[in-house]
Amino acid sequence: MPQAIVCGVDQSDAAGAVANAARWLANRLKGRLVLVHVPEEPVLTSARGQLGLAGRDDVRLVDGSPVAFLPGGSR
Numbered sequence: 001m002p003q004a005i006v007c008g009v010d011q012s013d014a015a016g017a018v019a020n021a022a023r024w025l026a027n028r029l030k031g032r033l034v035l036v037h038v039p040e041e042p043v044l045t046s047a048r049g050q051l052g053l054a055g056r057d058d059v060r061l062v063d064g065s066p067v068a069f070l071p072g073g074s075r
Contacts (some may be wrong), residue, residue, distance in 0.1 A: 003031055003032060004031055004032045004033070004036045005022050005026040005029065005032070005033050005034070005035050005037055006036060007019060007022035007026050007034070007036065008035075008036045008037070008038075009035050009036070009037050010037065011037075019035060022035070024061075042063050054073065
């Protein structure tokens, strides 16, 4: 049994159907779905430069409410 189904998506019209198919497969196999999207614009590289961060600094891009991800937020 897989622990996770990894599915790459983009912003095309077919992305929703692909994600739905991956969700169905993950549910069927009792696995977790991980959707991966690589934006064309280097978002993290840009953020590192703007904030003056070094390569050793951990920078993550997450989706959702900041309250859920920042210390002290309710989960």
